[in-house]
Amino acid sequence: MAEETTNARAAKAGADYWKANVRIILVSLVIWAVVSFGFGILLRPMLSGIAVGGTDLGFWFAQQGSILVFLALIFFYAWRMNKLDREYGVEED
Amino acid sequence: MEQFTINLLFVGASFALYIGIAIWARAGSTSEFYAAGRGVHPVTNGMATAADWMSAASFISMAGLIAFTGYDNSTYLMGWTGGYVLLALLLAPYLRKFGKFTVSEFIGDRFYSPTARMVAVICLIVASVTYVIGQMTGVGVAFGRFLEISNTAGLLIGAAVVFAYAVFGGMKGVTYTQVAQYVVLIMAYTIPAVFISLQLTGTPIPALGLFSETASTGAEGSVYLLTKLDQIVTDLGFASYTEAHKDNLNMVLFTLSLMIGTAGLPHVIMRFFTVPKVSDARWSAGWALVFIALLYLTAPAVGAMARLNITELMWPNGTSGEPVSVQTIETAPEYDWMLTWQKTGLLDWEDKNGDGLIQYYNDETDAMAETAAANGWEGNELTNFNRDILVLANPEIANLPGWVIGLVAAGGLAAALSTAAGLLLAISSAVSHDLLKGQLTPNMSEKAELLSARIAMAVAIAVATVLGLNPPGFAAQTVALAFGLAAASIFPALMMGIFSKRVNNVGAVCGMLSGLIFTLVYIFLHKGWLFIAETNSFPDTVDGSLFGIQSTAIGAIGALINFGVAYGVSLMTKDTPQEIKELVESVRIPAGAGGAVDH
Numbered sequence: 001m002a003e004e005t006t007n008a009r010a011a012k013a014g015a016d017y018w019k020a021n022v023r024i025i026l027v028s029l030v031i032w033a034v035v036s037f038g039f040g041i042l043l044r045p046m047l048s049g050i051a052v053g054g055t056d057l058g059f060w061f062a063q064q065g066s067i068l069v070f071l072a073l074i075f076f077y078a079w080r081m082n083k084l085d086r087e088y089g090v091e092e093d
Numbered sequence: 094m095e096q097f098t099i100n101l102l103f104v105g106a107s108f109a110l111y112i113g114i115a116i117w118a119r120a121g122s123t124s125e126f127y128a129a130g131r132g133v134h135p136v137t138n139g140m141a142t143a144a145d146w147m148s149a150a151s152f153i154s155m156a157g158l159i160a161f162t163g164y165d166n167s168t169y170l171m172g173w174t175g176g177y178v179l180l181a182l183l184l185a186p187y188l189r190k191f192g193k194f195t196v197s198e199f200i201g202d203r204f205y206s207p208t209a210r211m212v213a214v215i216c217l218i219v220a221s222v223t224y225v226i227g228q229m230t231g232v233g234v235a236f237g238r239f240l241e242i243s244n245t246a247g248l249l250i251g252a253a254v255v256f257a258y259a260v261f262g263g264m265k266g267v268t269y270t271q272v273a274q275y276v277v278l279i280m281a282y283t284i285p286a287v288f289i290s291l292q293l294t295g296t297p298i299p300a301l302g303l304f305s306e307t308a309s310t311g312a313e314g315s316v317y318l319l320t321k322l323d324q325i326v327t328d329l330g331f332a333s334y335t336e337a338h339k340d341n342l343n344m345v346l347f348t349l350s351l352m353i354g355t356a357g358l359p360h361v362i363m364r365f366f367t368v369p370k371v372s373d374a375r376w377s378a379g380w381a382l383v384f385i386a387l388l389y390l391t392a393p394a395v396g397a398m399a400r401l402n403i404t405e406l407m408w409p410n411g412t413s414g415e416p417v418s419v420q421t422i423e424t425a426p427e428y429d430w431m432l433t434w435q436k437t438g439l440l441d442w443e444d445k446n447g448d449g450l451i452q453y454y455n456d457e458t459d460a461m462a463e464t465a466a467a468n469g470w471e472g473n474e475l476t477n478f479n480r481d482i483l484v485l486a487n488p489e490i491a492n493l494p495g496w497v498i499g500l501v502a503a504g505g506l507a508a509a510l511s512t513a514a515g516l517l518l519a520i521s522s523a524v525s526h527d528l529l530k531g532q533l534t535p536n537m538s539e540k541a542e543l544l545s546a547r548i549a550m551a552v553a554i555a556v557a558t559v560l561g562l563n564p565p566g567f568a569a570q571t572v573a574l575a576f577g578l579a580a581a582s583i584f585p586a587l588m589m590g591i592f593s594k595r596v597n598n599v600g601a602v603c604g605m606l607s608g609l610i611f612t613l614v615y616i617f618l619h620k621g622w623l624f625i626a627e628t629n630s631f632p633d634t635v636d637g638s639l640f641g642i643q644s645t646a647i648g649a650i651g652a653l654i655n656f657g658v659a660y661g662v663s664l665m666t667k668d669t670p671q672e673i674k675e676l677v678e679s680v681r682i683p684a685g686a687g688g689a690v691d692h
Contacts, residue, residue, distance in 0.1 A: 018681050022592075025182050032178045036171045041344050044337065053304025054317025055335040062167035063393040064300060067174045067386050074181040074382055078375035081186070085372070090684040092370050 017088040028073050036066040096495050100239040103499035107277050111270045135373045139380025141268045142364040144275035148512035149231030150572050153505050157483030159396035163334035172348040174389050176355025181378030185365040187591045187680045189374035196359050197527045203590040206598035212605050214527045216582040217359045221516045224575035228513040229561030239502040252558040255513045274507040279387055281504020285488040285497050286391050289398050299394035322401050328412035329454040330461030343646050350648035354576030357584030360515035371683035399487050407453040416450045430489035439479035446471040517550045524549035573645040581608035581651025594674045596663045604659025612651035619644035
């Protein structure tokens with residue numbers, strides 16, 4: 001009986017951990033898409049008013065900005081997930 | 094010292110280094126051969142992944158494509174880096190937790206189906222072999238140019254070198270060799286770029302130089318490099334460098350194909366099996382992108398600056414002045430590079446109107462036709478400028494010292510060889526571990542497995558060398574096929590395997606096959622069946638294509654079909670068994686990741 005309750009609690013913690021992970025992934029992927037497909041391609045006309053070194057912000061995002069944001073996203077995710085692992089007690093030994 | 098001797102010294106010294114490391118780190122056991130005993134630090138692993146990933150396409154080809162097209166080819170930059178976000182968030186940590194050696198093992202176990210594993214193996218082998226053919230073609234061209242030997246001899250030497258360290262070293266040898274290759278490659282790419290950026294803008298960091306003002310002040314004061322470039326290319330009738338000219342749909346789909354393809358290529362994914370922990374797999378993807386970004390942030394600067402240099406060499410007195418004369422090209426030292434590259438057949442010019450001058454302009458627009466008629470020009474006289482020579486010729490174009498040119502030669506070869514080695518390893522493990530040990534002869538000994546892995550590598554490199562001598566198409570086309578296939582077949586199966594408990598064996602197999610076949614057929618319809626020229630049904634242009642989507646961008650659609658079919662079929666067939674649901678749950682949680690389980 002006691003063992004079953006522990007198992008159920010562990011399963012619930014696992015499900016919550018996964019839900020939190022998926023939420024972080026979704027937010028990260030929205031940013032990923034906005035800087036590349038958005039600012040770099042589709043939304044470039046919107047940013048054309050912002051001048052950057054002889055061209056506009058959209059050009060910068062397409063050639064450099066998106067790469068820098070990708071880097072920030074991966075390191076943020078690694079840091080956030082390692083923290084989340086500890087919060088839910090599912091980290092490796 | 095002659096340039097030939099300098100090239101030979103740099104290339105020879107770098108090879109001695111790679112082979113030395115491969116011998117020093119010879120693999121002993123199966124586990125070491127595939128995954129380096131999981132003793133590789135995330136930073137080291139990131140550097141090796143970067144060398145593995147950046148091939149002849151990134152090093153030799155990409156900046157040239159950007160230089161002559163401008164903004165539209167930013168898709169390469171975003172596509173080949175954005176895939177690492179997908180890898181880090183959606184695949185790497187879970188595949189490491191799963192704790193087996195190969196991608197197809199995961200697919201076979203998760204979809205509890207030997208058929209799924211077989212389909213995955215076929216996808217991996219086809220994608221990897223086509224990719225290696227492209228690399229071997231690049232190896233042949235680079236060796237041929239710098240050692241001043243024939244393309245064939247260059248290809249054979251390259252094949253022997255790849256064989257030596259990939260076959261005898263295995264992953265451990267390859268990992269440390271690739272760290273060395275990364276260092277050579279990144280120095281070779283950035284050092285000339287720094288020199289050129291200093292010459293043009295006075296800024297030592299090329300990525301910043303791209304958006305800086307030019308160092309030389311003209312009559313109207315200093316202007317931004319990109320403004321100047323836009324001005325001179327449009328003066329000559331070419332499309333402006335910074336504006337968009339391609340439709341959004343194709344740009345988005347092409348970028349997406351490259352991103353998904355990155356996250357579906359076996360030699361990249363395999364890297365994440367070699368880190369000690371799940372948390373390290375997350376960091377590893379970040380470190381890989383750091384090392385890749387060093388080249389990718391420099392590449393657009395290399396492209397724009399080379400385009401400016403080339404155009405100004407052709408029009409030394411400005412676009413409204415007198416162009417360069419044939420005599421100057423043949424005698425002036427700063428034009429020596431044109432004579433050297435003319436010998437390769439990849440660069441050529443012709444004084445069509447016989448005025449002793451070389452007019453370089455876009456002869457395909459009506460506006461320029463008027464200018465040409467008024468000035469007595471009879472067409473563009475810089476008749477051939479192969480995009481792929483730009484990076485290799487760049488230090489010569491900018492008149493940099495001989496040692497820089499030698500370094501670039503070594504870097505280009507490092508890029509092509511390291512990728513070829515990583516792909517060969519993926520192929521050999523697919524054949525020996527998945528096909529032979531996993532299916533056909535499950536009882537084979539570790540020694541026999543290691544031997545068959547090495548034989549598979551030798552066969553793969555022989556096939557790639559033969560096809561590299563008579564490539565099925567341009568290297569870029571071959572690489573596009575590899576990406577499309579990986580995007581449409583492998584990535585969706587891996588992602589659904591982790592993020593859905595519902596997708597079952599039948600769904601996964603149907604999904605992979607439909608994505609693969611759709612993409613393959615669409616590419617063949619536009620590029621010719623098995624790349625045989627003239628057998629295509631549609632021209633390979635946006636307007637002439639079947640769905641208004643270029644064949645290079647179709648992988649993204651193939652991936653969507655894969656997702657849709659797999660999910661639809663799964664809903665209509667039996668639910669996944671309980672132990673598979675438990676497997677998915679265990680993969681999602683880092684705790685309990687042990688060493689690799691061999692079976």
